[in-house]
Amino acid sequence: MSSVLDQLYRLQDRIQFVRDRVRERDTVPADLVEVDREFREKVEAVEKLQARLSEAEKEQRKSETEFADLREKQKKYQTQLRSVQSSREYSAVLNEIDGVDRQIRTTEERLLALEEEIESARSELATREQNLPAETAQHEERLKDWRMAQRVINDELAAAEAEIQRLESEIPPRDRSEFHRLLDKKRGLAVSRVIQIASSYSCSACHVKIRPAALQVLKAGREIVYCDSCKRILYYNAHA
Numbered sequence: 232m233s234s235v236l237d238q239l240y241r242l243q244d245r246i247q248f249v250r251d252r253v254r255e256r257d258t259v260p261a262d263l264v265e266v267d268r269e270f271r272e273k274v275e276a277v278e279k280l281q282a283r284l285s286e287a288e289k290e291q292r293k294s295e296t297e298f299a300d301l302r303e304k305q306k307k308y309q310t311q312l313r314s315v316q317s318s319r320e321y322s323a324v325l326n327e328i329d330g331v332d333r334q335i336r337t338t339e340e341r342l343l344a345l346e347e348e349i350e351s352a353r354s355e356l357a358t359r360e361q362n363l364p365a366e367t368a369q370h371e372e373r374l375k376d377w378r379m380a381q382r383v384i385n386d387e388l389a390a391a392e393a394e395i396q397r398l399e400s401e402i403p404p405r406d407r408s409e410f411h412r413l414l415d416k417k418r419g420l421a422v423s424r425v426i427q428i429a430s431s432y433s434c435s436a437c438h439v440k441i442r443p444a445a446l447q448v449l450k451a452g453r454e455i456v457y458c459d460s461c462k463r464i465l466y467y468n469a470h471a
């Protein structure tokens with residue numbers, strides 16, 4: 232049966248283990264960074280093209296509606312032109328028609344440009360999408376060893392996380408919450424080992440000597456003792 236202190240020390244160790252392993256798992260190995268970057272760029276290029284295409288298509292629908300509205304306006308003014316009574320009215324309507332004609336030309340130019348953009352985006356996208364499965368397969372092949380290492384790490388993580396859960400459920404709630412409070416405050420090191428050099432004992436985190444009275448309590452191993460200096464929980468292991 233291990234003491235609460237043993238459990239806390241082990242819990243801290245497992246938490247550190249998980250943190251380090253997750254970092255290791257999620258860090259692309261140096262020799263694969265370039266390969267991975269190139270592949271990511273290919274995937275991102277497809278995503279960007281898809282976004283550009285859908286944006287251009289949206290813009291196209293909007294411009295088409297505008298164009299139809301302008302043609303309606305143009306027709307309306309042309310009808311009006313036939314029924315004007317005065318030359319002043321005539322030139323006013325003519326002015327309106329001029330304005331609409333200009334807008335129609337602008338919209339036509341925009342539609343033309345959009346059509347070109349959509350066409351080129353579609354063709355580039357088609358090529359890229361066609362190549363992507365083979366590129367993905369090639370990429371996975373290059374990353375095979377790393378993927379294997381990641382799977383091993385995931386298994387280790389599952390085991391460590393199960394142990395963390397078990398320890399958390401066994402440690403009394405008050406000690407557990409105190410431990411987590413310290414863990415946050417002390418950047419991942421809540422429990423500090425006691426180290427012995429000759430006949431002097433000190434805290435391994437801050438290297439401050441431990442008072443003899445505190446050492447007695449520590450050696451009994453039944454109570455939580457804090458370091459006078461860094462306020463971490465001290466852990467004394469006689470067998471270490």
Ligand SMILES: [Zn+2]
Nearest residue numbers: 434437458461
């Ligand atoms: Zn200390």
